[in-house]
Amino acid sequence: MKFETLRFGEITFEESGILVFPKGILGFPQSLKYTMVEEGDESPFFWLQSLDEPDIAFIIVDPETLLTKYKVEVDQAAMTDIQADDPEQIKIYVIVTIPESIERATMNLRGPILLNLEQRLGMQMVLQDDTYPLRYPLRLPTEPEEKPRVGVEEQ
Amino acid sequence: MLVLTRKPNQSIIIGDDVEITIVDIQGDKVKLGVSAPRSIPVYRKEVYEAIQKENIEAARAKVTDLSSITKLYQPGSKKPKDKETE
Numbered sequence: 001m002k003f004e005t006l007r008f009g010e011i012t013f014e015e016s017g018i019l020v021f022p023k024g025i026l027g028f029p030q031s032l033k034y035t036m037v038e039e040g041d042e043s044p045f046f047w048l049q050s051l052d053e054p055d056i057a058f059i060i061v062d063p064e065t066l067l068t069k070y071k072v073e074v075d076q077a078a079m080t081d082i083q084a085d086d087p088e089q090i091k092i093y094v095i096v097t098i099p100e101s102i103e104r105a106t107m108n109l110r111g112p113i114l115l116n117l118e119q120r121l122g123m124q125m126v127l128q129d130d131t132y133p134l135r136y137p138l139r140l141p142t143e144p145e146e147k148p149r150v151g152v153e154e155q
Numbered sequence: 156m157l158v159l160t161r162k163p164n165q166s167i168i169i170g171d172d173v174e175i176t177i178v179d180i181q182g183d184k185v186k187l188g189v190s191a192p193r194s195i196p197v198y199r200k201e202v203y204e205a206i207q208k209e210n211i212e213a214a215r216a217k218v219t220d221l222s223s224i225t226k227l228y229q230p231g232s233k234k235p236k237d238k239e240t241e
Contacts, residue, residue, distance in 0.1 A: 007217065027207040028214065039221050058213055059221065076193035097213040102221075108213065111206035126198050126206050134209050 003035075006055040007047075011037060018051060019115065021122045022081060026111065031056050034122065045096065048113070060093040060113060070094075070132065072112050074125065081123040082116040091115045097135065106135035 001018075004010050017035045024032050033051040044065035050056035063070045074087045084090050093113045098105045109132035115122045159167060166176040172192050179186040189197050 025210055026203070027210040043221065045221050056214055058210070059216065075196070077196040080194040095210065095213045097209060098216040098218055099212075102218065108206070108209050110202075111209065124206070124210075126196065126203055128198070128202065134205055 003049075003051050004054055005049055005057065007057055008037065008049070011035070011049065016120070019048075019120050019122045021124075023123055025058070025113075025124050026126070028053075028056055036060075046093070048093075048095075058113075059096040059098065061096055061107065063092060063094045063107065063109070063112070066107075066138070070109060072114075072125070072127070074114065078114055078123060078125045082114060082121040083119050084116045089116055089118060091117055096138070105138045107138060108134055109136050110134045 001015060002010055002012050013035045019034045019036070021032055021034060024030070028050070031050040031052040034048050035051055037047040037049050037057075039045040039047065039059075045059055045061050048058045048060050072092055074084075074090055079085070079087070079090075082090070091114075093115065094107045094109055095111065095113060096105055096107055110127045110130070111124050111134070112127070113122060114125050161167065161177045163177050163180055166174050168174050173195065174190040176188040176190070177185060178188045191197055
């Protein structure tokens with residue numbers, strides 16, 4: 001299948017690559033279908049490209065590749081939305097925001113993207129409290145082995 | 156918007172499944188209790204709007220070349236061998 005996108009021109013994908021977001025992503029109710037586009041073999045980053053609107057695409061990253069202490073408690077509403085019976089079936093990504101310069105890139109840890117890859121369903125979960133920030137710097141490590149850690153505030 | 160006046164301990168019911176109760180009123184703060192099935196998410200509006208706004212900002216990125224951040228995450232160093240536990 002093919003789709004003409006703003007950033008990548010025409011992309012080709014399999015029907016099995018289509019992810020349905022029954023409730024879309026907050027702020028973009030007009031887009032219900034997405035597909036993941038790889039950034040590159042070595043990259044932990046992906047693009048979540050809309051298959052409804054050519055200009056809608058998000059950079060996402062698996063937080064586990066960058067953070068050690070990010071734990072999302074998936075609530076029942078989220079499980080229902082993506083027809084998951086078990087949190088183990090859910091793959092979590094976070095959206096990366098890149099303002100004027102790439103060095104200032106941040107991850108949204110308060111609105112993770114939850115994917116049920118088996119059912120090809122997705123949704124964005126809104127975390128209720130401010131344990132995790134809306135904008136966590138990618139904090140590019142000075143050495144490749146360093147991994148920035150998110151501290152969880154002890155109450 | 157439907158505007159109703161309630162006193163403490165009074166409630167409103169939305170549809171068949173959602174009930175909102177005025178638990179307490181103190182000064183300019185109203186404590187609300189929300190009873191809804193677990194399948195219905197309930198948010199503070201400003202949190203919901205903040206996520207929405209951040210998404211819109213994120214979708215704005217027209218940059219397609221992520222190679223400058225990607226090259227810092229070399230395959231060998233993607234994950235430390237031992238995850239730190241505390």
